[in-house]
Amino acid sequence: MKGVDVVRGETFLLRGVDWTVEADHRWVVLGPNGAGKTTLLQLAAAQMHPTRGVVELLGETLGAVDVFELRPRIGLTSAALAQRIAPAEKTGDVVVSAGYAVVGRWRERYDVHDLTRAGMLMQQWGVEQFAHRPFGTLSEGERKRAQIARALMPDPELLLLDEPGAGLDLGGREDLVSRLSDLAHYHFAPAQVLVTHHVEEIPPGYSHALLLREGAVVAQGAADDVLTAANLSDTFGVPLALTRTDGRFAARRAA
Numbered sequence: 001m002k003g004v005d006v007v008r009g010e011t012f013l014l015r016g017v018d019w020t021v022e023a024d025h026r027w028v029v030l031g032p033n034g035a036g037k038t039t040l041l042q043l044a045a046a047q048m049h050p051t052r053g054v055v056e057l058l059g060e061t062l063g064a065v066d067v068f069e070l071r072p073r074i075g076l077t078s079a080a081l082a083q084r085i086a087p088a089e090k091t092g093d094v095v096v097s098a099g100y101a102v103v104g105r106w107r108e109r110y111d112v113h114d115l116t117r118a119g120m121l122m123q124q125w126g127v128e129q130f131a132h133r134p135f136g137t138l139s140e141g142e143r144k145r146a147q148i149a150r151a152l153m154p155d156p157e158l159l160l161l162d163e164p165g166a167g168l169d170l171g172g173r174e175d176l177v178s179r180l181s182d183l184a185h186y187h188f189a190p191a192q193v194l195v196t197h198h199v200e201e202i203p204p205g206y207s208h209a210l211l212l213r214e215g216a217v218v219a220q221g222a223a224d225d226v227l228t229a230a231n232l233s234d235t236f237g238v239p240l241a242l243t244r245t246d247g248r249f250a251a252r253r254a255a
């Protein structure tokens with residue numbers, strides 16, 4: 001992204017964003033409610049165009065490419081997408097149908113490679129036992145993992161995760177963080193961008209961080225340089241103390 005603004009009426013949702021994600025990068029995007037994180041991800045998912053500036057995605061320029069060709073190369077999970085999945089849909093079908101950019105398996109036929117890949121991904125994300133269960137009967141954590149399996153189904157070049165830890169209990173969060181950390185370390189995995197409000201949800205192995213506040217970038221770069229108490233305090237507007245243990249972060253209000 002170069003010089004990207006997203007403006008609605010008088011409001012800047014994003015202002016002057018310059019940002020480059022390389023294939024081997026794993027980015028965490030942090031910021032308070034309303035900072036523009038989802039807007040940033042919508043641009044990266046080719047779901048929205050910038051008002052000003054340039055967005056280049058996987059060698060193509062938004063505005064000069066058919067987004068329907070681009071979107072299957074990008075895996076996205078978000079609460080908004082999850083809401084579009086019919087609760088009665090079988091979880092296995094929710095995962096396998098991703099390769100065809102439809103939710104649910106009606107109208108499409110799947111070959112043995114699709115079914116094998118879906119089975120492998122469901123096993124990796126711990127949801128294989130729910131293949132025949134309606135998606136709506138899964139717990140929040142199970143749904144989150146099934147959605148990630150679905151996003152990975154078309155073997156995307158870029159994986160975008162919008163608040164995958166939201167609504168999870170402590171055990172579910174820890175399970176997700178460790179699976180995401182495994183994926184971050186996997187050499188052949190796609191580039192990854194994870195949006196969160198909480199430093200506790202940053203999986204070890206995430207290499208870069210971008211901090212957003214009121215649509216503007218507060219800091220971005222190598223995670224070790226960016227994730228500091230001073231930068232996080234500026235971003236969230238609260239004096240914060242930050243600790244790091246075994247690659248995991250924790251934040252609380254400074255004394």
Ligand SMILES: Nc1ncnc2c1ncn2[C@@H]1O[C@H](COP(=O)(O)OP(=O)(O)OP(=O)(O)O)[C@@H](O)[C@H]1O
Nearest residue numbers: 008009011013031032033034035036037038039040
């Ligand atoms: N169409 C619109 N017109 C005006 N303002 C909008 C529009 N869409 C979004 N906004 C505002 O833009 C800001 C950024 O929204 P965005 O959803 O990107 O934030 P976010 O960082 O993802 O927030 P959260 O953490 O709460 O999900 C918010 O203040 C939102 O109210």
